[in-house]
Amino acid sequence: MRFLTKVSCSLAVCLALGSVAFAAAKPEDDRFAPLKRFSQVMDLVENHYVKPVTRNELIDGAIVGMLQQLDPHSSFLSKDEFKEMQVSTSGEFGGIGIEISMENGRLTVISPIDDTPADKAGIKSGDVILEIEGESTQDMTLVDAVQKIRGPKGKAVSLTLVHKDQQKPFKVKVVRDTIPIISVKANEVEPGYLYIRLNRFNENTTTELKQALTDYQKGGKQLKGTILDLRNNPGGLLEQAVNVSDVFLPSGQIVSIKGKNQEQEKIFSAKGDGSDVVSPLVVLINSGSASASEIVAGALKDHKRALLVGEKTFGKGSVQTVIPLSDGSGIKLTTALYYTPSGRSIQAEGIEPDFMVPMQDNESDRDKLAANHQFRERDLTRHLENKKKKASDATDDPKQKMLDQLARDNQLKLALELVKYFPIKTYVP
Missing domain, CATH: 3.90.226.10 (2-enoyl-CoA Hydratase; Chain A, domain 1)
Structure with missing residues (x-):
């Protein structure tokens, strides 16, 4: 009887220890259960999805989804996106000096940066880039295009472009330089x-x-x-x-x-x-x-x-x-x-x-003026140009540009009045 008691006690201790061990293991099992489920889904996709897909693609997609569901600003950065983000905050890069975007599926120049190789080569805002180094940009992503245009200082890149409102393409070779990102x-x-x-x-x-x-x-x-x-x-x-x-x-x-x-x-x-x-x-x-x-x-x-x-x-x-x-x-x-x-x-x-102060819609104002437009000398076919006026219009004088901006920017106009006349806190150095 005493022996049975000892056995029973030993068994009870073993069961108790087993319960503790099981209880300790349970949180670990719970922690890895979602990963097992993820692995199961990944195997199912790899084996049964209608098109071939690599494991890396599936993992990247899963990471993208994981971060996207947190908030709008958490995100996964591919190798190319990570490099591009580093460039955008570093202050300079090797390239030709243009800002580009995809407009209606076409690789379009937003603007050349002043005094850069692109500016000196005659590339203009609104130009469409048709080819980079002989390769069509039709199915090219924006990231791919940026990578192909950027490169080491001193090395040329060949571009085929067409000016806005023109149909004849032209080719230009632009030698890359170090382009400062002016902020x-x-x-x-x-x-x-x-x-x-x-x-x-x-x-x-x-x-x-x-x-x-x-x-x-x-x-x-x-x-x-x-x-x-x-x-x-x-x-x-x-x-x-x-x-x-x-x-x-x-x-x-x-x-x-x-x-x-x-x-x-x-x-x-x-x-x-x-x-x-x-x-x-x-x-x-x-x-x-x-x-x-x-x-x-x-x-x-x-x-x-x-x-x-x-x-x-x-x-x-x-x-x-x-x-x-x-x-x-x-x-x-x-x-x-x-x-x-x-x-x-x-x-x-x-x-x-x-x-x-909401920004005034100058485009709407111009449309209203256009509706009331009256016929004048300048509207006549083959009218004589005012050469003096034309030269003045073509000026790149910073002061004139500032005056033009002030004339059309109602928020800036108010800011100038306030900074001149409104009592604003200042400090004595």
Whole structure:
């Protein structure tokens, strides 16, 4: 009887230990159960799908789906997309200097960059690229086209193009060069008032901004006010958004980011190194101002350093971390939300301007004028041209371009009036 008791106790202990072991193993089984299901589906697709498909294609597709269902900004980057993303933020690349897009299935030049090989070769906005190195672009993707046009400095690329509104194609050989990705453009809008356009936030943005400000003030020229244009700026590097804000803020918090874990929380503040711009500032924003643009706009607004003019911003208040993978591809993963100095998240909310001013539709205005068009001398066939006027129209004078923009841009026009006459917070250096 005593023996049976011992056996029973031993059996009970074994069962108890077995239960513990089983309980410990169960979470592990639960963890890998979805992977078993995934493997089962992948085997079924490989063996029974109507068309041949590789395992790599299936895995890439699964990763794409996994990240897409998280949020709109987390994504998988193929090797080519990962390289292209690095180029877009690095500040320069080897190429000919054109922005291209797919328009109605045709590879179209959006614009040549000033003073680049493409510009000097006579490539124009609206040109359609028919062939690259003799290969038709008809079934070519935009990424493939970019890769074929870009290349090492000094090596030529052959293009077949057709000008807009023409039918006869022409060939041109363009020697590649190092093309800087210029993110800052500056022009004097009136004596003492500087218009600065930021179209992206890449590695060189703050350097370019400071250089533009320095160049303007050379020779003792006084900077009475600045208009910072962030319209249709989709963002870029967080570090550059902080540094651009720092140019205009002497002290205080610029932005804070908070992730899932406490160690991911970080606060970025102005350094106050004495080189800040102290004159009045107006910032132009619209629905295309996103991410890094909103960090700058939010910081300047919360500190009452600038007036915001235009329309409500996009509302992207999340931070993405780009993580490279071992095969050269990568993922872009949302890892944190950012908050303006007042502690406000603008995620899906956006930043409201101080002066809500919708952009006037100049195309509609022109259509109205066209409807009331009256017949004049210039409408007569074979009328004599005014050579003086024609020469004036063809000018590339930056001042004239600025005046033309001011005439058609109602938001910029208001910004100029505000920066000149409205009391805006400034600092004594």
